[in-house]
Amino acid sequence: MDKTHDLELNELRAAIASGRMSRRAALKRAAALGLSLSGAVALISEAGVSSVRAQDAPSGTLVIGNAEPPTSAQWDSYTVFGLVDAQVASLVHDSLLGYDSADGAIVGHLATAWEMTDPTTMRLTLREGVTFHDGSPVTAEDVKATLDRVGSPDSGLAWHGLIFPNMSVNIVDPTTIEVVTEEVFGPLEKSLAVAPIFPAGDIADPALLTERAIGAGPYKWISYDENKVTLEANTDYWAGAPGIQTVVFEYIQDANARISALLTGQVDIITRCSSEQLDRVEDDDNFYVVDVPPLTQILCIYQNNGQLANQEIRQALAYAIDRQAIVDGILMGVGKVPFSAIATNAPGYQEQPERFDFDPEKARELLAAAGVGEDFTLTMATSTLVPHQKEIDQAIAQFLQDVGINVDITTLEVGAFRTSYNQYDLTLNTLASFNYDPDFVLGFYAGPTAEAVFNLNDPAIPPMIDAQRSSSGEERLENINELAAYLWDGQVSLYLSDELWPFIVSSKVQNYDRVPVVGEPLLRLATKSE
Secondary structure, rough: OHHHHHHHHHHHHHHHHEEEEHHHHHHHHHHHHHOHHHHHHHHHHHHHHHHHHOOOOOEEEEEEEEEOOOOOOOOOOOOOHHHHHHHHHHOOOOOOEEEOOOOOOEOHHHHHHHHEEEEOEEEEEEOOOOOOOOOOOHHHHHHHHHHHHHHHHOOOOOEEOOOOEEEEEEEOOOOEEEEEEOOOOOOHHHHHHHOOOOOOOHHHOHHHHHHOEEEEEEEOEEEEEEOOEEEEEEEOOOOOOOOOOOEEEEEEOHHHHHHHHHOOOOEEEEOOOOOOHHHOOOOOOOHHHHHOOOOOEEEOOOOOOOOHHHHHHHHHHHHHHHHHHHHHHHOOOOOOOOOOOOOOOOOOOOOOOOOOOOHHHHHHHHHHOOOOOOEEEEEEEEEOOOOOOOHHHHHHHHHHOOOEEEEEEEOHHHHHHHHHHHHHOOOEEEEEEEOOHHHHHHHHOHHHHHHHHHOOOOHHHHHHHHHHHHHHHHHHHHHHHHHHHHHHHHOOOEEEOOOOOEEEOOOOOOOOOOHHHHHHHHHHHEOOOO
């Protein structure tokens, strides 16, 4: 029996190392063989790294086609929230902890051990011998400079308040640090798993980040030119050299151009695919689909000012728009209608009793009660950021017109859309948790971020955000749901659908998988045949 079990484990290792089995399938098989989750993750990581190290050197070029460019031509990950920004950060930089499996299990990266020594203090042991891409060692001082910066309430960084609380780092000795938060912070472990560590010199002179990115991750930043970000393998990475030599993130705005580039071999992966793109590769052995989404939603963002400051009007819009028809008829099932203000796969999700199901008569009643006249017009910007965005926007405009609301639509290029969306009453966008925790999404509804994104300043929301952050276990899930229910009842935005994030991958790419965050931390384990 033991020999049989060992043989099966060796066969599993071989399947992972060869790329014949995805990490998700490997986790299921490992569980069936009686391994604990931590044991399964360790086996899979070991097998994946072994398969990479078995190669003479990283080889080949992998091109990923995205529907968007980087948020801006600078490489300070703590100031931006775009897909490409997260992809680059997850490969160029490393973090203290990391996500290494599709089920969201956290493992050590730059830290080899960690524990909460009291409710506001996490002690971590740093991995020795790790270097940045310029050859300098990763030190406790680099970790302190990075996390002290993002943990300062005066930092002005986008990540502060959304992913991190007020916090600071104490250096105990060269390989031991303490992360200390001002208050209990439930998602700390998850946040440290997506926090890139920068050289202290870059923290002292952030202007350097407008020129390049230097990290300790499996890939080195090379260039950003003509809408392409190019990275090269870091053969000195502590977990072993990556399998692929060059990774390119290419901005291809048009959906038809992206799928054509994939089918003709110009790119190897396209991201966040539509049903039409998925149909193009159905039953085609030259491609496969990976669909591990973060906690992410497609929203029709409302600017909560002017007439949309009126909750009855926002609720009327919810009743007027047939969300299920949009998911079924336009997204063609590549989505899932939520009945709360967080994604259906988020911890704490509970379906709310008032579903705001399609009811145009109810919408008209609420509009009449709010005193809305026949000349009521809302402005909307549309683009191609979200799959089927223009079709969805047209459908929303038609649903609203059916209850007497005019919609004036302006078409923008993705870059222009991302910098000016809050100048329009309605805009379709996505909101994804970067740290696999609903706290990130909920944090958007308070403070300067809420004012910038939603034109929202509701004094009832910050205390509820604090309550879920400062609790744990079942109590935290209850607090998460209480805030999600409050946002849902107020219909601060139209919570249209979960975004399922299917990626189409060329079969030339082996051992490619994702974790439920926005970046690409498992890409280092992929290989490509020519």
